[in-house]
Amino acid sequence: MELTKHYDPAATESKWYAHWNGLGYFNSIPDNRKPFTVVIPPPNVTGVLHMGHTLNETVQDILVRRARMSGFNACWVPGSDHASIATEARVVAMLREKGIDKNSLSREEFLKYAYEWKETYGNIIYGQIAKLGCSVDWNRTNFTMDDHYYKAVISVFVDLYRKKLIYRGARMIHWDPSARTALSDEEVEYREVEGTLYFIKYPIVGTAEFITVATQRPETIMGDTAVCANPEDSRYHHLKGKKILIPLVNRQVPMIFDDYIDTQFGTGALKVTPAHDINDYTLGLKHGLQVIDTLNEDGTLSPAAEIFVGMDRFEARKKVVERLRNEGFLLKEEAYLTRVGYSQRSHAVVEPRISTQWFVKMKPLAGPALEQVLSGEIRIHPGEKFLATYKYWLENVKDWCISRQLWWGQRIPAWYDSKKRFVVAENEETAITAYRQEFGGLQEGEILTQDEDVLDTWFSSWIWPMEVFRGITEPDNREFRYYYPGSVLVTGQDIIFFWVARMIMAGMEYENEKPFSDVYFTGMVRDKFGRKMSKSLGNSPELLKLIEKYGADAVRFGIMISSPAGNDLLFDEAGMEQGRNFNNKLWNALKLVRGWSSRQAEMAGKIEDPEMNFAVTWFENRLNQGKNEIQQLISSFKLSEALKNLYSLIWDDFCSWYLEWVKPGYEQPIPPTIYAKTISFFEELLQWLHPFMPFVTEEAYHLLKDRKPGDDLCIKQFGSPGEADSKILMTGERLRSLLAAGREFRQQHHLKNIEPINRIVLSVEIFGNNQSLYTIIRRQLNASVIDFKTNEPGNDQPIHLIPFMGHQIGFQTGKKVDVVKHRKNLEEELSYYLGFLExxxxxxxxxxxxxxxxxxxxxxxxxxxxxxxxxxAAIKLTLKS
RNA sequence: GGACUGCUAGCUCAGCUGGUUCAGAGCGCUGCUUUGACAGAGCAGAGGUCACUGGUUCGAACCCAGUGCAGUCCA
Incomplete structure (x- = not known):
C-alpha cells in the first residue's frame, strides 16, 4: 500500500478511538494490579470545552495513558458538573430569548428545561473529550446530579448538620442581584474601579451646623442609622449626644463614636448603613443600631428607602446625587479609585446583604486539610508557587455560605413548619419522624414544607473523588476501596479554594484519607498577546475546528509544547502547526522505513552485524539516554520538557542522524539485521510518544509491521530503559561534529553535494578502527577515500586542513578554494583560544x-x-601549512 | 496595603546543590539546497551586559540586600 504524501489525521483518529474503546482498553475493573486513579475535573454543562479544558484533559490523558502502559490499572473517570448558578443563568437567558420568564414557570417546569440543556451540552462536552483522544472509562460517567450523587450530597449535608458543622443563621452575605441569590466569599471577584467620593452635609439637629461625611454610595443614605467618628477626633467632640438629620428622608439618627473610624479617610466622619456594608453591620451590632434594608433582592430600592422606590440602585445613585445637589447637601465630589465586588458568574455588582442562609463551619475542616499538604502527604506541583496561597487561605478561612436561591441543584434537606421551626433530614418521611421527636406531632392539617433553596455547586463537587466510586452512598464497596485515594488531580489554579482545598477537607472528614497524592496545577490559557480568552474578544478558538484543521494529535502537541506547569500558557496556533509538521515527519520516516522492507538482502562485510554497525550501537545508547531523561521529566511532572526531548530525539537523533546513517543507497539492499533493529527503534519511539500523540503513533505502529489482534500501542507495556554507554555517546558527538565540519567546509567553499571530496585525511586516534564509522563519514560527506596520514599534506592536490578536537583533519578536493578567507577564520579562532588560555x-x-x-x-x-x-597547537600547525 | 511568583536571544521558555568552551532549546529570522522519506523539508548562520544597583565568594544567570517592572492571590 502506497502511503499518502501527508499524514491525514481525519482518516485515522475516529478509527482508532473506536478501536480502543471497542476493545475496552479504557475500561477499568479492580484487579491485582496497582490502580492509577484520576477523576476528571467535571466540566460545567454551561457550554462547550475551551482551551483551558483542552490543556487539562491532555495532561490527564498523558498521565493516564502512560500509567496504563506502565503496569497500572488506569482508571480515568469522566463526568460533568451541573454548575448550579452558572447553568441556571444560561437556562434563564435561553428561556428569555424564547420569551419565557423564569418566574412564570413552576420549579418542575424549569427543571425540565434545565435537564434538556444539560443533556445537550453534556453530550457536546463528552463528544469533545472523545475527539481529543482522552482515554476515559465511559462506563463510569458521572454527573453531579445523578440520583446516587444527589443522595450523597444530601447525606453529607445531613451528616454535617448533625455534627454541628452546618448551621443556619442570619449573616451579612454577598448578594448577587442579577441571579438573585447569595454567594460564597470565593464567588466574588474584586476589581479596581474609578468611582466618585461624594461629600455630603448632614444637618445637626437643633443647630445650624452640619457634619460632612464622605461616601461612595449616596443611594444608601436612606438606610443610614447613625453617623460615626473616632473618639480621639477632636473635630467632633462637641457632637457627643447630638442627633443628626439624614437628608432627603429627614430621619433623626444618633451621633456615635468608635475607634474603628479612620480619621484620615474623607472627613473622618462616617455614615453608618448597617444593612448595606459589612463594616457598618458590625458597627451596628456593637452599638445596637437599627437596620434599614433599602434594597430589594433584585437591586431596586425597597419601600424602606421611602424615595425612588422600585428604581434600580445605579439609577437611584444618580437621582439621589442630583437631589442632594439641588437641595444644597452636596459639598463636593472627588474621583476615587475603589474596589468593587462582582459576581463570578453573572458579573453583576454584588451587594452586602443581611440574610438567613446555611453555612459550613470551616475551621474544624481546615486543620486536617492543611496538615496533609504541609506534611507532604499531598504534593502540589509546582509547589513553590501555590503552597503559600493554599496555606494562607486555610489559615484564614471563613464560614462557607452554601445556600443558593436557585432551583438548579440539590435542594436543601430542611423542612419547616408554619412557625419556621425546622428539622434536617434525608427526605420528607424521615423529616416527619424527626419533627415528631423534636417538636411533638404536627397540627391538624399542617404540613412540613421543604426549604426552597439549593446548595452551592461546590458543595457537590467536593465529594467528587469519593462519590464517583459510590464512596459516600456505599462507603465499603469494593471499587471505592480499590480506587480511592486517587493518584493525581490535574486542574486549573483558579479553583484551588473552590474545589481542591474542599475536596481535601471532605476526604479527610469522610475517609480520614487524602483524595489524591499529587495535584498538578495548570496555568490559564491566554491568547498569544497575553490577553484572557473571551467571546467578546473573539480570541477563543473552537476546539473542534482546531482538531479539524490540525488533527487531535497536533492540537495536543501544540498545547503541551509550551505549557510549563502552573505558568500561564500563551495560545498560538503556530504550536499546532509545529505539531502537524511533526506528525508529517513521523509519517515520512515511516514511508522511508517501510520502503526498505522489500529491499532486505544479505550483504558482504561486517556492516551486517548490528554489533559492528556504529549507527545501530550509537542509537541504541542514545535511545536509552533519552528514555531515562524523559522518564525523569515525566515523574517530576515536567511534561512539556519531556515532549520537547522526545521531539528532538525523534526528529534530530532518529530521523536526521540515525536513519541517514543506515539508509541504503539508491535501490541498494539493506541488511535484514539492521532493518529489524530500525523497526524496533521506531516502535519504541512511537511507544514513548504515544501518551502525548496517541493517534498518529498507533497508526504508524500498525503500518510499520503486521500486528496480531490485540497488539496495540495503547496497551503495550513499557520495558525499563537500559544504561547508556557514555563513551559511545561521546563518539557519536564526535562523529556529528565531524560531519558538521565537513558540511561547513562544503558550504564555505561552495562545493555542491554531488561534487565528491576526493580525500579526507584524519588521525586514527579520533575514531579508532570501527570501519562502519568510516563508511558513515564517507557516505555522509560524499568522500571517495579516507586516509590516516596524520599531519601529512597530500601530494598532487592542495589539502585543506581544519583543526578538529585537538587534531586536524584535511579535505582534498579537485576544486580551488578560498585560502585567504580560510586563514582569516583560523586566525580569529586562534586568538579566541589564546585569550581563553590566558x-x-x-x-x-x-x-x-x-x-x-x-x-x-x-x-x-x-x-x-x-x-x-x-x-x-593544532590551529598553529594548520596555519603553518 | 500584605503575600507570592517572574524578569535570560525578536517570541515562548530551559538552565538541578554557585565551577566543564555555559550563556542554551524550540519557534521565528537570514543564506544556500529542489529528481530517491519529508519544502508541512534539508544544511548552515546571525541574534543576549542573564531587569537594575550594591554585597558575599578564588569564582555569581544562580546566594544575600535594595530598587524597578509585570502577573496572581488576599485585604
Missing part, C-alpha cells in the same frame, strides 16, 4: 583559587588548559 592561566596562578576551590574543580581547570593548548 584566563585559565590567571586562574591557575591565583593562590586563593588554588587554595579554596575544590580539588576536582582545580583538576578540571587543568584539563581545560591542556585541551586548549592542544587546540592552539
Amino acid at each position: 584566563s585559565l592561566n590567571k586562574k591557575l596562578s591565583n593562590e586563593r583559587f588554588m587554595h579554596n576551590a575544590r580539588p576536582e574543580v582545580v583538576a578540571l581547570e587543568k584539563k581545560k588548559k591542556e585541551d586548549t593548548e592542544e587546540k592552539i
Whole structure:
C-alpha cells in the first residue's frame, strides 16, 4: 500500500478511538494490579470545552495513558458538573430569548428545561473529550446530579448538620442581584474601579451646623442609622449626644463614636448603613443600631428607602446625587479609585446583604486539610508557587455560605413548619419522624414544607473523588476501596479554594484519607498577546475546528509544547502547526522505513552485524539516554520538557542522524539485521510518544509491521530503559561534529553535494578502527577515500586542513578554494583560544583559587588548559601549512 | 496595603546543590539546497551586559540586600 504524501489525521483518529474503546482498553475493573486513579475535573454543562479544558484533559490523558502502559490499572473517570448558578443563568437567558420568564414557570417546569440543556451540552462536552483522544472509562460517567450523587450530597449535608458543622443563621452575605441569590466569599471577584467620593452635609439637629461625611454610595443614605467618628477626633467632640438629620428622608439618627473610624479617610466622619456594608453591620451590632434594608433582592430600592422606590440602585445613585445637589447637601465630589465586588458568574455588582442562609463551619475542616499538604502527604506541583496561597487561605478561612436561591441543584434537606421551626433530614418521611421527636406531632392539617433553596455547586463537587466510586452512598464497596485515594488531580489554579482545598477537607472528614497524592496545577490559557480568552474578544478558538484543521494529535502537541506547569500558557496556533509538521515527519520516516522492507538482502562485510554497525550501537545508547531523561521529566511532572526531548530525539537523533546513517543507497539492499533493529527503534519511539500523540503513533505502529489482534500501542507495556554507554555517546558527538565540519567546509567553499571530496585525511586516534564509522563519514560527506596520514599534506592536490578536537583533519578536493578567507577564520579562532588560555592561566596562578576551590574543580581547570593548548597547537600547525 | 511568583536571544521558555568552551532549546529570522522519506523539508548562520544597583565568594544567570517592572492571590 502506497502511503499518502501527508499524514491525514481525519482518516485515522475516529478509527482508532473506536478501536480502543471497542476493545475496552479504557475500561477499568479492580484487579491485582496497582490502580492509577484520576477523576476528571467535571466540566460545567454551561457550554462547550475551551482551551483551558483542552490543556487539562491532555495532561490527564498523558498521565493516564502512560500509567496504563506502565503496569497500572488506569482508571480515568469522566463526568460533568451541573454548575448550579452558572447553568441556571444560561437556562434563564435561553428561556428569555424564547420569551419565557423564569418566574412564570413552576420549579418542575424549569427543571425540565434545565435537564434538556444539560443533556445537550453534556453530550457536546463528552463528544469533545472523545475527539481529543482522552482515554476515559465511559462506563463510569458521572454527573453531579445523578440520583446516587444527589443522595450523597444530601447525606453529607445531613451528616454535617448533625455534627454541628452546618448551621443556619442570619449573616451579612454577598448578594448577587442579577441571579438573585447569595454567594460564597470565593464567588466574588474584586476589581479596581474609578468611582466618585461624594461629600455630603448632614444637618445637626437643633443647630445650624452640619457634619460632612464622605461616601461612595449616596443611594444608601436612606438606610443610614447613625453617623460615626473616632473618639480621639477632636473635630467632633462637641457632637457627643447630638442627633443628626439624614437628608432627603429627614430621619433623626444618633451621633456615635468608635475607634474603628479612620480619621484620615474623607472627613473622618462616617455614615453608618448597617444593612448595606459589612463594616457598618458590625458597627451596628456593637452599638445596637437599627437596620434599614433599602434594597430589594433584585437591586431596586425597597419601600424602606421611602424615595425612588422600585428604581434600580445605579439609577437611584444618580437621582439621589442630583437631589442632594439641588437641595444644597452636596459639598463636593472627588474621583476615587475603589474596589468593587462582582459576581463570578453573572458579573453583576454584588451587594452586602443581611440574610438567613446555611453555612459550613470551616475551621474544624481546615486543620486536617492543611496538615496533609504541609506534611507532604499531598504534593502540589509546582509547589513553590501555590503552597503559600493554599496555606494562607486555610489559615484564614471563613464560614462557607452554601445556600443558593436557585432551583438548579440539590435542594436543601430542611423542612419547616408554619412557625419556621425546622428539622434536617434525608427526605420528607424521615423529616416527619424527626419533627415528631423534636417538636411533638404536627397540627391538624399542617404540613412540613421543604426549604426552597439549593446548595452551592461546590458543595457537590467536593465529594467528587469519593462519590464517583459510590464512596459516600456505599462507603465499603469494593471499587471505592480499590480506587480511592486517587493518584493525581490535574486542574486549573483558579479553583484551588473552590474545589481542591474542599475536596481535601471532605476526604479527610469522610475517609480520614487524602483524595489524591499529587495535584498538578495548570496555568490559564491566554491568547498569544497575553490577553484572557473571551467571546467578546473573539480570541477563543473552537476546539473542534482546531482538531479539524490540525488533527487531535497536533492540537495536543501544540498545547503541551509550551505549557510549563502552573505558568500561564500563551495560545498560538503556530504550536499546532509545529505539531502537524511533526506528525508529517513521523509519517515520512515511516514511508522511508517501510520502503526498505522489500529491499532486505544479505550483504558482504561486517556492516551486517548490528554489533559492528556504529549507527545501530550509537542509537541504541542514545535511545536509552533519552528514555531515562524523559522518564525523569515525566515523574517530576515536567511534561512539556519531556515532549520537547522526545521531539528532538525523534526528529534530530532518529530521523536526521540515525536513519541517514543506515539508509541504503539508491535501490541498494539493506541488511535484514539492521532493518529489524530500525523497526524496533521506531516502535519504541512511537511507544514513548504515544501518551502525548496517541493517534498518529498507533497508526504508524500498525503500518510499520503486521500486528496480531490485540497488539496495540495503547496497551503495550513499557520495558525499563537500559544504561547508556557514555563513551559511545561521546563518539557519536564526535562523529556529528565531524560531519558538521565537513558540511561547513562544503558550504564555505561552495562545493555542491554531488561534487565528491576526493580525500579526507584524519588521525586514527579520533575514531579508532570501527570501519562502519568510516563508511558513515564517507557516505555522509560524499568522500571517495579516507586516509590516516596524520599531519601529512597530500601530494598532487592542495589539502585543506581544519583543526578538529585537538587534531586536524584535511579535505582534498579537485576544486580551488578560498585560502585567504580560510586563514582569516583560523586566525580569529586562534586568538579566541589564546585569550581563553590566558584566563585559565590567571586562574591557575591565583593562590586563593588554588587554595579554596575544590580539588576536582582545580583538576578540571587543568584539563581545560591542556585541551586548549592542544587546540592552539593544532590551529598553529594548520596555519603553518 | 500584605503575600507570592517572574524578569535570560525578536517570541515562548530551559538552565538541578554557585565551577566543564555555559550563556542554551524550540519557534521565528537570514543564506544556500529542489529528481530517491519529508519544502508541512534539508544544511548552515546571525541574534543576549542573564531587569537594575550594591554585597558575599578564588569564582555569581544562580546566594544575600535594595530598587524597578509585570502577573496572581488576599485585604
